[in-house]
Amino acid sequence: MQFAEDLEHTRLVVSHRYDAARITPAPEFDEIVQLARAVCDAPVAAINFVDEEHEWIQAVAGLPEDCIDDPTGICARVLPPGDVVVVRDVAADARFRSFLQTHPDSSIRFYAAASLLAPDGGHVGTLCILDHQPRDLTAKQKSLLKALARRVINELELRRSLEAERQALREAEKLLADKDQLLAQNKMLMQEVDHRVKNSLQLVSSLLMLQARRLGNSEAGNALEEAHRRIASVAAAHDQLYRASGSDRVDMSVFIDGICGALAVHRPGNIDGIEVRADPVVLGSKRAMKTGMLVAELVMNGLKHAYPDGRRGSIRVELKTEGPIARLSVSDDGVGLPSDFIFEGGKGLGMRLVRSIVDQFEGKVSVDPGPGARFVVEIPKDIESSGRA
Template sequence: MHYAEDTKELEETPLDISHRYDVVGTAPAPAFDEIVRLATAICDAPIAAINFVNDDHRCIQAVTGLPDGDGADPAGICALVSPADTIMVIPDLIADERFRDYLRAHPENSVRFYAATSLVAPDGGHVGTLCVLDWRPRDLTKRQRSLLKVLASRVITELELRRSLAAQRLARRDAEQLLAEKDRLLEQNHMLMQEVDHRVKNSLQMVSSMLRLQAHQLSSIEGTRALEQAQRRIASVAAAHEQLYRASGSDMVDMSVFLDGICKALAAHRPSNIDGIEVQAEPIVLGSKRAMKTGMLVAELVMNGLKHAYPAGRHGSIRVELRSAGPIARLSVSDDGVGLPSDFLVEGGKGLGMRLIRSIVEQFEGKITVEPGPSARFVVDIPKGGASTE
């Protein structure tokens, strides 16, 4: 540790002032008062002060040992600062020409001894001094000098704590503003989604109505059936859209609710010889994109059953089941109708419905099989997640 006691050295050494803290705006604190009291006790000095400086101002932050109205001027004395990592000790101010004017102004009530250690910020810049004063000439012991440096470090620790708390308050305020903005944007997004949902539903209903009216005007049975099938597809898309909208608060969809809603929409447009569409689905959760594709797959398989399972006035129902099988969601769509042709192959189906079914299954890397029996039963294994989550 270097003790700076040479007057010329102190006068000629420029100080690097730290701008890390707003020292002029620093409010008084009990911690600073405690430090100056400790300084007087350690150094056996009647007066101690913490002096902050910046480019334009100097201020006494805390002082002890001077009653109100005392004629001494510690601020003027404490303006004398030392370079970083030094302790300035002036055993007798009367012997130092820098203080002769001060002593002449206060001949009967003036301090004679001054010692100060620099307050150095982590950036290496000067913050001020921690000083002790006495009414008589004297010196500090080596231990007192060392402990004075410790107290100076305590001042910097307090300033760093205040700086950290101020940064936390600023960060908390910014976070609160961001959260408020997020809530505003979410509400705006919700309103936009409602508007889009309303427009999409109206558009789908308009298309469905137009197809239904056109089907009633056609004299061709094949044309009527084609339009009715297209109308059912539109209904399935509308149902899937509505179910996804209801689940818009999350990217994950409960398939039991989702499939129930789709099948209810399809059942509303079923032929009169179809008794109903039964749904038994476990509450398996899938991502929204995969759920949408699964819904379209169910719609195509159900429409396939509505079209082919019960011809010539036969009655029956369509069953949709979804069960969990480890990493697989196993979907089955079945009926008690006339069954599939003996030469039927999933891979060979050329109709639009079967082409859509194969395309959807390939997209989520699933597997489709047809189980043997007097009726039709399609089984699709759908991966719940993995490499392909679309």
């Protein structure tokens, strides 16, 4: 048996394992003491907890509010080492001499208690039975009292598990909130990077155009103007991707319309416009960017070569979905392609760029005969799901 001065281990167990001081009155504990009182045929039953500083009654049954008896005074004196402790006559037991001297009017004469043992073996407190006359417990009553003590521990363990689950949920919610904050910061950073890239491309394009104008219609001037157009096309595609992409999936009807609108602003005066008819095909952002560059390159090729010597006309861009294929066509009604034109063998920078992008798509390109010129590109829509760009 342990006396009150040996309770340190008990107090540490209940304090740190169950945080018992914060447990509020609960019907589960009230039910247990009522059952203990009934099975032991005793007037009073109580659940006694201890923490690092004091002992207290968590639940009690059969003790009138105006009763002078204090069960904690008895429960604090005996902590059984695992079995049921029975004190048949409190008045005849030396362990309670100081209690009786302090409480000379106490009517308690019988005490029995089952230890509340945590799974690691530490004492948490007692489930005790009190009576006003000396007596004993039967073997069956002792067994039932121990079973009820285990139910107290099960309730404490359940509360501990629920609190751990609630804590895990709180931590998960915090992690999700932190994740959302990081995603928002990342999105803001990406937008800032996109904005700076777009401005840088536009600045380089403008500088090239100014230099080309200074050089006039010379080989160097024409080369700078060509470089200007290509950078302008990349800037237009990048700008429209920035505007159209709220996620990693891009509606190509909006994207292509924006690119062609940006290119149409700087079209030659004899070009009436760029007509766009695009189905709402959805592609990933990487695929969308490359498709945009492809559109820009083919449209610029038409703006430059389709209508020479002031001829009037327009450029048409269409995007149709046909099962797993997105079919892109860029056409005009201009002078058409040279009779010796071979797409696969074209050495111009524009055609080499188109071939490079189509190869990345693992797509196909066909060039339809006149009048005018018509490039048709077949793009597998689901290629990104296989991990290819």
